[in-house]
Amino acid sequence: MAAPDYFKQQFLPLMYGALVFPDKASRRGFAQYRKTIDAAMQHDAKFDALLLLHEALLTQQIPCPGNDDACGYVRAIVQRTADDPAVQLLTKASQLAKQNKPHQAINTLLQISRDGLSAGHVIDIYHANYASELLLAADILTPEQVRDIEGRIVAGYRAGMRGNAWIARLYQDIGDFLLYQNQSYAGWQAWDIGRSLFDGEAKDMMRKADEAEALLLKMAPWKFGLRN
Numbered sequence: 421m422a423a424p425d426y427f428k429q430q431f432l433p434l435m436y437g438a439l440v441f442p443d444k445a446s447r448r449g450f451a452q453y454r455k456t457i458d459a460a461m462q463h464d465a466k467f468d469a470l471l472l473l474h475e476a477l478l479t480q481q482i483p484c485p486g487n488d489d490a491c492g493y494v495r496a497i498v499q500r501t502a503d504d505p506a507v508q509l510l511t512k513a514s515q516l517a518k519q520n521k522p523h524q525a526i527n528t529l530l531q532i533s534r535d536g537l538s539a540g541h542v543i544d545i546y547h548a549n550y551a552s553e554l555l556l557a558a559d560i561l562t563p564e565q566v567r568d569i570e571g572r573i574v575a576g577y578r579a580g581m582r583g584n585a586w587i588a589r590l591y592q593d594i595g596d597f598l599l600y601q602n603q604s605y606a607g608w609q610a611w612d613i614g615r616s617l618f619d620g621e622a623k624d625m626m627r628k629a630d631e632a633e634a635l636l637l638k639m640a641p642w643k644f645g646l647r648n
Contacts, residue, residue, distance in 0.1 A: 427606035430574050431594055435613045438585035447586040467506040471539035473497050478589040481624035506532050522554040541583025548576025552597055588618045588625035
């Protein structure tokens with residue numbers, strides 16, 4: 421059975437929308453994110469504020485050290501939201517993922533309530549990332565288990581795209597997932613779309629794609645129509 425064409429069937433329509441019908445309201449710089457985060461904090465919506473901060477950090481690279489104002493703001497929001505139960509679950513999930521326990525990380529995310537969240541799609545992105553780690557970490561999986569995990573990954577990234585197609589890291593992560601599926605051309609297309617959409621600090625999120633391309637150019641120049 422041929423592998424599903426996740427790129428054309430699931431991701432390209434959403435990416436195409438960002439390319440052809442750019443939603444300028446969703447394409448925010450860090451200063452605009454700060455205003456939205458501050459508004460959430462004023463309404464004591466701590467978890468939503470932290471999710472918006474995470475979205476901002478998935479959208480553009482914040483140089484720390486180097487940008488003391490932005491770095492100080494990030495630290496302040498993290499500290500001010502640390503007592504929120506949902507924030508604590510999100511933090512626990514991240515820690516479990518770093519300990520190479522993606523299954524437990526996913527189960528922790530599933531305990532978080534989505535009620536009243538404006539940036540709940542950030543949770544979906546993390547769910548997809550942890551599911552990708554689960555797919556790579558597992559030694560033996562049945563075909564049914566593989567399809568289930570792949571379905572979680574696709575659903576999570578699609579939810580992220582629907583929530584905000586201007587999250588730069590999404591294009592990197594989707595490209596990575598497709599490459600791991602041995603769909604290298606599709607993965608490269610996802611990277612290229614991301615690189616065409618973003619510039620400045622947001623483009624820094626696509627640096628891994630640039631590095632992979634440079635390595636391939638060095639190792640296999642004929643793939644680019646060049647000779648050694």
